[in-house]
Amino acid sequence: MSDQQPSRIQEATQSTDLDEARDFLASAYAGQQWTADQTRQPFSFRYTAVGDQAMTLRTIRFDGHLEGVMTPSEDFVVQWTNRGTATIGSGEDRIVMETGRPQLWPQQGAAFSYDDYDQRIVQVNRSALETVAGERGIAPGSLRLDHTVRPDDRALQVWRSSVQLISHTVMDGHASPLLQAEMGRLGALALLELYPVVSASLAPELLLPKNGHVRLAVEYVHEHAHLPITTSDLAQVANLSLRALQHAFQRILGTSPNAYLRRVRLDRVRDALLQGDPATTNIAEVARHWGFAHAGRFAAAYAEQHGEYPRETLRRH
Template sequence: MAAPERRITTRELTDADAIHDYLVTMYGTAMRMTCTDERYRFHHRRTDAGPFALESVEQFNHLDFAVDPLRLLVIARVSTARMERCCGRVDGRYAADDLFLVADPDLPYTLRWLPGAITCCVMDPGLLARVASPAPGRRPEPIRFTGLDPCSPAAAAHWWNTRRYVAGLLDDRETAAVPLLVDSAAQLLAAATLATFPNTALVDPTIEDRHDASDTTLRRALAYIDDHAAEDVSLAGIAEAAHVSVRAVQLAFRRHLDTTPMAYLRRVRLDHAHRALIAADPEKTTVAAVAARWGFANHSRFTAIYRATYGVLPSATLRGSS
């Protein structure tokens, strides 16, 4: 499986028309932009990882935007700027450290951006269904956000910590080239976004979900995970293979194994990493390379989990001394 190509784009612009055209191209939607100052300075950096991108933007003017529907999720955190946004009937004013959804993906919005910097995460809304589908086959409606501000300060802090972790992963050329790590990062961001902002995704299992959380569902899910552990595995993919909803497969794992589907997937991948270390030539590979290949980006965390599971350090297994 090929990894999504990481693309880093950096622009420093000093012309209003150039700024406008660049943003239209970057976000793929029509917009109007006005500025109260004839002197312009706009800096934009984007790291594109396929279904999502991380951005940092800084500008030194008073900019006003009127933007057509983005069809994208844009989560912004203010660094040093001040911003005012109106989307539908929802207004918002934001200053340093505030986190917010820029707009409903299906609605136009206006934005006033006073001088300063922000960071953004741009996400394909379809990514949300990979971690929380609203009961496939029974509730086909797409997930919608019912609010543009975080549910709580704690939820906002969790989202930001997730974003920082993902940014660190993408900044490392080696880890950014590993498909399982990039896929896990995308799912982490999607799950954190659903946990942070109010939305219509179902939280509790329905009566049908409880009925479907059977031994048969579990066997199908286990077989799918075992057969596809080296591939891009999502909760929605596991549920589809088991012919049930995401909630049903989650409940089946809790009910029968007292774990989660993704925790079981990590155990399977850890076992593959263990076997790979046993078979590897220590002169030609490293523990970090094997760990990354099986989706473990944090070397110290992988070492701790490995030692807790197998009773030795992964380096000892690689050297053949386990």
């Protein structure tokens, strides 16, 4: 085991030179076609970054106009402004930032335009987020978050409380590397609560705009399958009545919401058994983790879905 601790990132710079500030930010974010102009107030710029390779907290104050294109990124970046105006994207995909409200950057990149702004950023490394998402059964390499979703009040409260705790801890230069690593994990968990994971295995019908409500419920199942979920929960997520939700699931997916949830959980059990060590993996414990308390009924349902019993899957490790 290596005794090497994660290297700490701590950076701060400021300038009153407009071109220098533009070039610094364009270099830091691998930007393209970045231009800057002075506004009515005197130009000033300040940038700070603190954290480690898994997660950094950043602040940018830019008294001027800045626009350009952000290139695709492997990291997940949530940012919000405390003052100024800001837009992301263009045309129908254009997002007008609301003061104090977090917004996930499009991972495919986007154009932007900012004026006299004070910005806060939480940047989470992909591998760090995939580690936490993997505990929820999301396969590495397929993780994608839907930046178009408008987080609800509960998710916003979880995010803001988490960021406040993270900020107090990470800004403390004496915080231990272990505590800092825990803050990175907390940031990843809060981010997964803030924006839903886009499943790569969604049925094509769910991608149609008319089926958007059901897609929200399905994505919620894939993201929260490790938690207790009721049909009423899914109806609330989809903004549908219970009857409308059940009818929509049957029409689009040919099954009920509860049956779909059970299918997803049985898939997660199979993934865990395929990755488990036959000598140490306890099938009953894996089943209970995914909500299957009755061993006999679980084994029968598993065999019906996967064509073999759990012990046979585990032996094929």
